[in-house]
Amino acid sequence: MSQTVDRALSILPLLAEGPADLGRVADRLGVHKSTALRLLRTLHEHGFVYRQSDQRYRLGARLIALAQEAMENLDVREIAHPHLVRLNEQCGHTVHLAVYEEDEVLYIDKVESRYPVRMYSRIGKPVAITVAAVAKLLLADLPENERRAVVEKLDYPLYTARSTPHAEAFLKELAKVREQGWATDLGGHEESINCVAAPIRGADGRVVAAMSVSAPNVVVTADELLTLLPLVRRTADAISGEYSGRTPVHHADPLHHPEKETP
Amino acid sequence: MSQTVDRALSILPLLAEGPADLGRVADRLGVHKSTALRLLRTLHEHGFVYRQSDQRYRLGARLIALAQEAMENLDVREIAHPHLVRLNEQCGHTVHLAVYEEDEVLYIDKVESRYPVRMYSRIGKPVAITVAAVAKLLLADLPENERRAVVEKLDYPLYTARSTPHAEAFLKELAKVREQGWATDLGGHEESINCVAAPIRGADGRVVAAMSVSAPNVVVTADELLTLLPLVRRTADAISGEYSGRTPVHHADPLHHPEKETP
DNA sequence: CTGGTGCGTTGCAATATCTGCAACGTCCAT
DNA sequence: ATGGACGTTGCAGATATTGCAACGCACCAG
Structure with a gap:
């Protein structure tokens, strides 16, 4: 329903497969690199993705914390x-x-x-x-x-x-x-x-x-x-x-x- | 960086506190109900939120699955x-x-x-x-x-x-x-x-x-x-x-x- | 039965927001 | 040096997102 959010959320399962760099994410999403970058940045700010030392992105900690909370509820x-x-x-x-x-x-x-x-x-x-x-x-x-x-x-x-x-x-x-x-x-x-x-x-x-x-x-x-x-x-x-x-x-x-x- | 995504992601920690209805989500986000609705719909499509029988929203199953994957990685x-x-x-x-x-x-x-x-x-x-x-x-x-x-x-x-x-x-x-x-x-x-x-x-x-x-x-x-x-x-x-x-x-x-x- | 209130939902027009481009910087390997 | 790969930024155009207002519906009280 919301294109931007839709794209951003699609990144997460993609990263669950393993760390990926910007280009890879952009490709898999079918968007321009700059677009992917901005989405990743937003995800990053919320702690949903983490940028490891080799610059590639991984799923972040907040995700784990959230899920844990979800389960406790x-x-x-x-x-x-x-x-x-x-x-x-x-x-x-x-x-x-x-x-x-x-x-x-x-x-x-x-x-x-x-x-x-x-x-x-x-x-x-x-x-x-x-x-x-x-x-x-x-x-x-x-x-x-x-x-x-x-x-x-x-x-x-x-x-x-x-x-x-x-x-x-x-x-x-x-x-x-x-x-x-x-x-x-x-x-x-x-x-x-x-x-x-x-x-x-x-x-x-x-x-x-x-x-x-x-x-x-x-x-x-x-x-x-x-x-x-x-x-x-x-x-x-x-x-x-x-x-x-x-x-x-x-x-x-x-x-x-x-x-x-x-x- | 991306307003729409930013707002959408902000919903998740909010729901982690416990189930909330549309009005509540809209209020806490500071947006119009219709906006909140569309964001929630997108989150829903991705399985990040779940709509329970009383129509209120909860964190969804995909979140748990993702987090588990993240940990296994x-x-x-x-x-x-x-x-x-x-x-x-x-x-x-x-x-x-x-x-x-x-x-x-x-x-x-x-x-x-x-x-x-x-x-x-x-x-x-x-x-x-x-x-x-x-x-x-x-x-x-x-x-x-x-x-x-x-x-x-x-x-x-x-x-x-x-x-x-x-x-x-x-x-x-x-x-x-x-x-x-x-x-x-x-x-x-x-x-x-x-x-x-x-x-x-x-x-x-x-x-x-x-x-x-x-x-x-x-x-x-x-x-x-x-x-x-x-x-x-x-x-x-x-x-x-x-x-x-x-x-x-x-x-x-x-x-x-x-x-x-x-x- | 009926009017009212609260809630989720939809179409629409305005515009703020996002997009892709092109150019730049940096790092690395050739 | 030099080319390529990759991430990053400013910009203008286009499009997707927003808030509004109106609607439908259920529930409740009078």
């Missing part, structure tokens, strides 16, 4: 975190928390597996929306028409032989997930990795987030992982209760929540 | 991380990694203490630059004139009775730190918290990052913490060696480094 995350940690302590596997936002599902928290073999994922990174267990739960809860619209728009990459192949199959899967109130991903994203997931609901019953436990075949079989389902669901329910204000917040470890700012 | 961080973890396993306390960037020092990695009492800090958050041990190391290594310029510009908040009171004292402290090659913060930020820090150097000998171990008095005394100094320095040196390419990268646990993307 997500109150589901804050409430859920101790529960995720506890769950991880109980089962040892990687625990994820994800939310849906504008056609994307993204991880907003993660507790690493205690086993040496870990799965690759990244907080803030959009998840493989057509196969991830958490994505299924989040999409399954969208209103009928919106869900349909989103599902139709998606691509269906065949990560493995068990990936969801197309919209139709996905809709069917979502219906099932919606029905049973939990979801799995059995090797749909990476051949050897399985997940079990459960929804976290707000006071009105709508799914606000989803959590999952993931483990590679070499550690536990899919069947063994499924035995954790009740535990995962209980954890998710506990978070739901706390998030929607039904459960009096119970602090297993009150020192876990330090004061914001001043001592 | 910091290669000091990547190299240092396993070392930080190992150090944490050895001593049990909170370990921080920080870099200097444009008049600020900020944490770019953190491994939490295993003790229940933890210190409050946040990745991406600028540190208390006048007192933090890591900040001293990073500033101490700046070229004379630049260091002086920065130090003069700073505020010297008295967090505690032992905080650095003014520029003069700070310069003196920096000289000492520069001399000895390590730094401490003994209750300068929070009465009951002490830190020991050591520098990480690039191939040219310049300090590229600094790491610290922090622990509250209730867990270990300052003297006890100081006994960790040799260990901290060895760790920092190990990171330096690897970062500057002198040391052949040695994998204590090769499975620690998952492949990027595809399996």
